[in-house]
Amino acid sequence: MSMNDGLRLIDPLAYSEKGYPHEEWTQLRRDAPVHYFEPPGWPAYWAITKHADIIEVSKQPDVFLNGPGMTITRSEGETEEERATREQIKTIINMDPPEHRKYRAVATPFFTPRAIGQVEPLVNETARKLVDGLGREGECDFITEIASIHPLKVIARLLGVPEADEPFILKLTNELFGAEDPEFQRSPDRMEGIRKLFMDFWGYFGEIIADRRARPTDDLASLFANAKIDGEPMGELETLGYFLIAFTAGHETTRGSIGGGMHALIENPDQLRWWKENPELTPVAIDEIVRYVTPVNHMMRTAARDYTLNGQTIREGQHLVLFYASANRDEEVFPDGEVLRLDRKPNPHLGFGIGEHFCLGAHLARKTSGTIFRELTSRLEFVELAGRPLRTASNLVPGLKHLPIRYRLTEGA
Ligand code: HEM
Structure with a gap:
């Protein structure tokens, strides 16, 4: 790696072509754990690669802000109008204290372990139906047929979106997250595509919001549509932001852990055997999958003062990119971090972030990923790759977009 440009760590195409830059991160953790890069065409940034440093930054949300931007994006060629389109919708991940806490509190009750425990039957049913749908043996694209569909169905059911609209939502979220990936771009003009995408999103969820205001139910959409902040109805952009984040933050990331997890199990058959023999340890195994895969690669902060x-x-004003995937292999915390060890405990990984913005959906993500793996590992007699896995071109959620597999399952219970 050229230590002076840092492009390899943030270039979306480099992720799709070469995967996560673990070699470069290992070198940075050893030689320059807080390192300033000035990549051409991108904002200059500090690469933060050590576990302890990411915690120190994340736990000071008054000093390291999310408001000015949550991820690192290309600075070249973006007009004012284009940036305004991108930043139109406000989500809690873009907010800072004290505003952030008020808005986060709107959704917290829905995502507690107890509340998520109540949706277990729904999650189990979705997992069982999907795996049954594979048939006893054959070949499939594990991402498009399982990893992508399961989290989408779960979040769509929680939000109260009609089943018939799921394919539309899937396309929308793929395009939102894969904005840099040619397969998911709807228009050759990148920004034109993003503008149309936001308008579709706005149009679709605007109608759902109006409906739940008129006829509230107990779904998540009704909670968002009728939320109050300081006794006043939550603003339109913030309400829409909640829909955006539930779908984007909740779907693509869980797809990343399920898809990346399956790939890791194919590469580590001893771990697949272990899981079959220890189904009750699924919660422990899922955290190791999230550590090993690290579906959310980075988040950005901006310094509010010199530090x-x-x-x-x-x-003050400089950007810090927190590379969770690097922290999750920090040799000071995980001496054998490059090894998948499903019984790893304790496992203080940062795959869900830490501090003020700790993943709101962590319990749901664990439940969603856990049920599908439990269903699969109990029934998989045989699985192998049937083609080359392909990654999404993204520096944020660079998960697999295709994973061709050949498999044989036992009969369902
Ligand atoms: C394996 C799956 C998932 C991973 C790896 C993941 C990862 C993360 C990470 C790293 C953050 C921290 C961002 C930061 O510090 O700036 C985060 C925040 C967040 N996640 Fe997740 N996430 C996952 C699933 C979900 C699900 C299922 C939902 C909801 C349906 C969700 C909703 C959120 C929200 C709302 C935030 C922002 C919290 C805040 O700003 O206070 N995530 N997630």
Whole structure:
């Protein structure tokens, strides 16, 4: 790696072509754990690669802000209008204290372990039906037929979206997250595509919001549509932001853990055997999958003031990119971090972030991924790759978009 441009760590195409840059991160953790890069065509940024440094940053949300931007995006060629389109919708992930806490509190009750426990039958049913639908043996694209569909169905059911609209939602979320990936771009003009995408999103969920205001039910859409902040109805952009984040943050990421997890199990058959023999340890195994795969690769912060981190002076206004995937292999915390060890405990990984913005959907993600793996591992007699796995071109959620497999299952219970 050229240590002076840092492009490999943030270039979406490099992720699809070569995967996560673990070699470069290992070198940075050893030689320059807080390192300033000035990549051509991108904003300059500090690469934060150590577990302890990411925690120090994440736990000071007044000093390291999400408001100015939550991810690193290309600065080249973006007009004011294009940036305004991208930043139109406000989500809690873009907010800072004290505003952030008020808005996060709207959804917290729906995502507690207890509340998520209540949706277990729904999640189990979706998992069983999907695996049954595969048939006893054959070949499939595990991403498009299982990893992508299961989380989408779960979140769509929780939100109260009609089943018939699921394919439309799937296309929308693929396009939102894969904005850099040619397979998911709807128009050769990147920004034109993004603008149309937001209008579709707006049109579709705007109608659902109006409906739930008129006829509230107990679904998540009704909770968002009728939420109050300081006793006043939540603003339109913030309401829409909640729909956006439930679908995007909830779907593509869980797809990443299920898809990446299956790939890891194919590469580590001893771990697949272990899982079959220890189904009750699924919650432990899922956290190891999230650590090993790290579906959300990075989040960005912007310094509100000068700050010295691990010996380096970060100046007010400078960006910090927190590479969770690097922290999750930090040799000081995980001496054998490159190894998939499903019984790893304790497992203080940062796959769900930490601090103020800790993943709101972590329990749901664990439940959704856990049920499909439990269903699969109990029934898989045989599985192998049937083609080359392909990754999405993204520096944020660079998960697999295709994973061709050949399999044989036992009869369902
Ligand atoms: C394996 C799956 C998932 C992974 C790896 C993941 C990862 C993350 C990470 C790393 C953050 C922290 C962002 C930061 O610190 O700036 C985050 C935040 C968030 N996640 Fe997840 N997530 C997953 C699934 C979900 C699901 C299923 C939902 C909801 C349906 C969800 C909703 C959110 C929300 C709302 C936030 C923002 C929280 C805030 O700003 O207070 N996530 N997630």
